[in-house]
Amino acid sequence: AQKITQTQPGMFVQEKEAVTLDCTYDTSDPSYGLFWYKQPSSGEMIFLIYQGSYDQQNATEGRYSLNFQKARKSANLVISASQLGDSAMYFCAMREGPYGGYNKLIFGAGTRLAVHP
Amino acid sequence: NAGVTQTPKFQVLKTGQSMTLQCAQDMNHNSMYWYRQDPGMGLRLIYYSASEGTTDKGEVPNGYNVSRLNKREFSLRLESAAPSQTSVYFCASSKTGGGYRGSYEQYFGPGTRLTVT
Numbered sequence: 001a002q003k004i005t006q007t008q009p010g011m012f013v014q015e016k017e018a019v020t021l022d023c024t025y026d027t028s029d030p031s032y033g034l035f036w037y038k039q040p041s042s043g044e045m046i047f048l049i050y051q052g053s054y055d056q057q058n059a060t061e062g063r064y065s066l067n068f069q070k071a072r073k074s075a076n077l078v079i080s081a082s083q084l085g086d087s088a089m090y091f092c093a094m095r096e097g098p099y100g101g102y103n104k105l106i107f108g109a110g111t112r113l114a115v116h117p
Numbered sequence: 118n119a120g121v122t123q124t125p126k127f128q129v130l131k132t133g134q135s136m137t138l139q140c141a142q143d144m145n146h147n148s149m150y151w152y153r154q155d156p157g158m159g160l161r162l163i164y165y166s167a168s169e170g171t172t173d174k175g176e177v178p179n180g181y182n183v184s185r186l187n188k189r190e191f192s193l194r195l196e197s198a199a200p201s202q203t204s205v206y207f208c209a210s211s212k213t214g215g216g217y218r219g220s221y222e223q224y225f226g227p228g229t230r231l232t233v234t
Binding site: 004033035043044045047050052091093095097101102103104105106107108109110 | 147148150152157158159160161162165167168175176205207209211213221222223224225227228
């Protein structure tokens with residue numbers, strides 16, 4: 001069965017420094033995708049970044065990058081130059097579904113990030 | 118362009134009462150989903166609808182029913198609410214038709230906070 005593991009319940013980082021949030025996954029499907037979502041205290045789910053299993057390069061979106069190590073089944077999120085507004089809960093998720101079709105997301109338990117001034 | 122909307126935002130029910138959570142999207146997406154989020158946990162899939170006219174169970178379907186009313190609307194019904202169903206409920210949608218990030222990204226509604234006493 002597919003599974004997502006986030007082993008860091010909480011992390012803190014100084015403003016303007018980089019931080020890495022860990023995510024490992026388990027799947028037997030050769031085609032899959034990995035997401036990171038941010039959930040601030042207001043509760044909404046904000047999409048950050050996506051990595052497909054066949055993508056040759058690591059995904060980047062502004063200050064967010066995904067360190068994808070397929071052999072180790074890890075998909076860590078790197079946030080560069082942290083800002084106070086980055087304080088939130090971060091979820092790693094894996095899609096399950098047909099290529100180009102619907103996707104059911106399987107979420108990890110999340111990591112709460114606190115950015116200190 | 119409202120994206121994904123959910124009603125109500127908050128609801129308190131007594132054990133045994135029934136209610137329907139409403140969800141609508143205006144992005145012409147084919148697939149829609151219902152998740153629940155319990156304290157300290159990631160989201161778990163309740164039901165999904167891959168396309169108009171189809172619905173399928175997710176990870177935690179017991180105690181719920183769904184209706185895909187049309188392409189825009191996907192409702193979740195609790196027939197006899199139980200305290201274990203106290204949670205935040207998120208509706209989401211995604212388009213289909215391509216094997217790229219844009220077709221897999223799920224857009225989430227703001228959530229409904231439900232308390233069953």
